[in-house]
Amino acid sequence: MKIIKHFLFAIVFLTVIGAPLSILAQEEEAKVIDSYTYEQNDNCLKCHGHSTYTYYNEGVERDIKDRMNPYFIIDSTEYYVSNHRTFVCVDCHSMECEEFPHPAEVRMEPKFSCLDCHAGDEAYAKYDFEKIDEEFQKSVHYSKHTEDFSCNSCHNPHTYKINARTNANMEEFISYDNEICLTCHADISKYQLLTTKENPNVLETHSWLPNQVMHFKKVRCIECHAEINNDILVSHNILPKEKAVKQCVECHSKNSRLLASLYKYQFTNERSALGFSNQEMLDENYVIGANRNYYLNVLSIGLFVIVLIIIFIHAMLRIFIKH
Ligand code: HEC
Ligand code: HEC
Ligand code: HEC
Ligand code: HEC
Ligand code: HEC
Ligand code: HEC
Ligand code: HEC
Numbered sequence: 001m002k003i004i005k006h007f008l009f010a011i012v013f014l015t016v017i018g019a020p021l022s023i024l025a026q027e028e029e030a031k032v033i034d035s036y037t038y039e040q041n042d043n044c045l046k047c048h049g050h051s052t053y054t055y056y057n058e059g060v061e062r063d064i065k066d067r068m069n070p071y072f073i074i075d076s077t078e079y080y081v082s083n084h085r086t087f088v089c090v091d092c093h094s095m096e097c098e099e100f101p102h103p104a105e106v107r108m109e110p111k112f113s114c115l116d117c118h119a120g121d122e123a124y125a126k127y128d129f130e131k132i133d134e135e136f137q138k139s140v141h142y143s144k145h146t147e148d149f150s151c152n153s154c155h156n157p158h159t160y161k162i163n164a165r166t167n168a169n170m171e172e173f174i175s176y177d178n179e180i181c182l183t184c185h186a187d188i189s190k191y192q193l194l195t196t197k198e199n200p201n202v203l204e205t206h207s208w209l210p211n212q213v214m215h216f217k218k219v220r221c222i223e224c225h226a227e228i229n230n231d232i233l234v235s236h237n238i239l240p241k242e243k244a245v246k247q248c249v250e251c252h253s254k255n256s257r258l259l260a261s262l263y264k265y266q267f268t269n270e271r272s273a274l275g276f277s278n279q280e281m282l283d284e285n286y287v288i289g290a291n292r293n294y295y296l297n298v299l300s301i302g303l304f305v306i307v308l309i310i311i312f313i314h315a316m317l318r319i320f321i322k323h
């Protein structure tokens with residue numbers, strides 16, 4: 001009986017502590033989108049959110065239905081979970097877009113770049129946008145296509161949502177990150193915005209890699225193609241292809257380069273604070289034979305603390321019940 005009582009007490013105790021912690025953990029996600037934003041954006045999304053749109057044609061005095069350019073369609077579901085979900089379209093686009101047909105200048109308007117807003121802003125110091133920019137400018141993309149390649153080429157301003165930093169599901173963020181590269185390296189139309197070269201087939205150029213499908217699920221393109229940089233979470237200097245990682249031991253060894261790239265997120269405070277310590281990571285680290293002690297340590301410290309708490313409650317109960 002006594003044991004059951006103590007056990008129940010311990011559960012209640014842990015729930016009481018646990019609840020506010022998990023609410024804290026969710027806080028970050030819950031950026032409020034107010035109804036003003038939805039209303040304003042609906043003025044644009046009624047056309048840009050669909051594959052067809054309707055407008056009143058004064059010439060023929062009736063409604064005309066037409067097709068929307070597929071590249072001009074904004075997926076509102078993706079938009080409202082992206083980094084910039086609290087924005088109204090005209091925060092970044094000219095107010096003149098409210099007219100239809102849009103004036104010709106809209107097409108020519110200079111587009112914001114990330115640094116226009118994020119440079120030198122304390123609130124984003126943890127990302128270090130300046131360092132990312134520095135690294136990007138060294139990259140093969142920037143050096144070959146300085147005028148046309150920008151942050152927006154990889155980060156769709158309407159849909160980009162930080163992942164590696166926040167997504168606990170490793171396969172999911174790996175595929176998210178790889179998808180960014182594949183928007184060009186597996187899509188000739190976007191690739192050819194930049195060059196008239198033939199787009200090499202990624203599957204063929206990587207046929208030397210055994211079990212390619214599995215590798216592309218377990219590592220990101222940038223693991224092999226970006227220079228390691230310890231100051232930022234995601235390396236942005238894509239090197240020329242001759243410098244790409246080809247040696248198996250660079251990853252399959254005790255001091256694997258993955259510790260400084262793919263697995264680096266484990267050490268960011270946010271991830272630890274959110275309590276990511278899932279089996280997946282243990283497995284992952286087991287395979288490459290490196291720092292798996294980290295999570296085991298956290299786990300054992302956690303268990304130790306819980307045991308201490310239970311002993312404490314036990315002692316207190318005894319004291320109170322006796323007197
Ligand atoms: C009645 C439908 C309609 C509405 C409403 C509408 N648009 Fe458009 N928009 C279009 C069409 C059609 C195009 C492509 C043809 C063109 O450029 O006129 C376009 C093009 C654009 C472009 C791309 C210009 C270019 O060529 O690069 C931007 C940016 C844009 N719209 C923003 C907006 C914003 C922001 C709003 C809301 C304030 C908005 N639009 C409202 C129909 C609409
Ligand atoms: C954070 C800034 C930002 C916000 C918010 C934003 N846009 Fe954009 N938009 C851009 C940038 C930058 C580009 C140019 C992208 C490029 O160069 O590839 C762009 C391009 C476009 C285009 C042209 C298609 C293209 O990909 O080039 C359309 C249409 C468009 N935006 C509509 C909208 C609509 C509708 C909204 C609101 C639902 C919106 N945008 C909100 C920054 C923004
Ligand atoms: C027009 C200004 C503007 C532009 C352009 C812009 N941002 Fe932002 N960004 C903001 C603001 C403001 C926020 C905060 C939004 C909020 O809290 O609702 C933000 C939020 C973010 C966040 C999320 C921060 C967090 O902790 O949740 C990331 C990541 C981000 N931006 C990256 C980018 C990238 C990458 C680009 C370029 C592709 C970019 N931004 C372009 C103004 C901008
Ligand atoms: C060649 C493609 C590419 C280009 C160009 C690029 N990025 Fe990235 N960036 C990525 C990928 C891939 C990620 C990982 C996405 C994720 O998981 O959040 C990333 C992540 C980020 C993050 C989140 C990092 C973190 O610490 O969580 C920021 C901020 C960012 N990029 C800003 C920029 C800025 C600013 C530029 C332009 C100077 C830029 N990026 C250009 C591919 C690119
Ligand atoms: C395991 C390491 C590794 C991974 C993962 C990897 N690559 Fe590569 N990649 C290489 C190497 C090594 C080369 C050079 C191959 C050669 O020259 O034979 C290369 C070549 C390339 C080239 C140049 C092809 C050419 O012939 O011009 C492109 C583009 C490329 N990779 C894109 C990607 C993309 C996109 C991804 C993610 C989907 C990716 N890579 C994932 C190692 C890798
Ligand atoms: C906006 C389109 C676009 C995106 C997104 C993009 N690339 Fe590229 N990439 C190109 C183009 C175009 C070239 C060819 C450059 C040239 O040789 O002119 C290229 C070339 C390369 C090369 C070969 C460089 C060489 O030495 O020939 C590698 C490797 C590469 N990209 C990797 C990546 C990786 C990794 C990502 C994702 C983080 C990525 N790319 C995202 C367009 C893109
Ligand atoms: C960019 C880092 C990287 C490189 C380079 C790399 N691998 Fe891997 N490899 C991995 C990761 C990560 C896994 C997945 C481990 C897991 O989760 O089971 C893996 C898995 C494997 C597996 C399957 C192991 C299993 O448990 O099923 C084999 C076999 C393998 N790699 C062989 C190679 C060979 C041979 C090379 C060199 C030609 C190579 N790898 C290069 C990162 C890499």
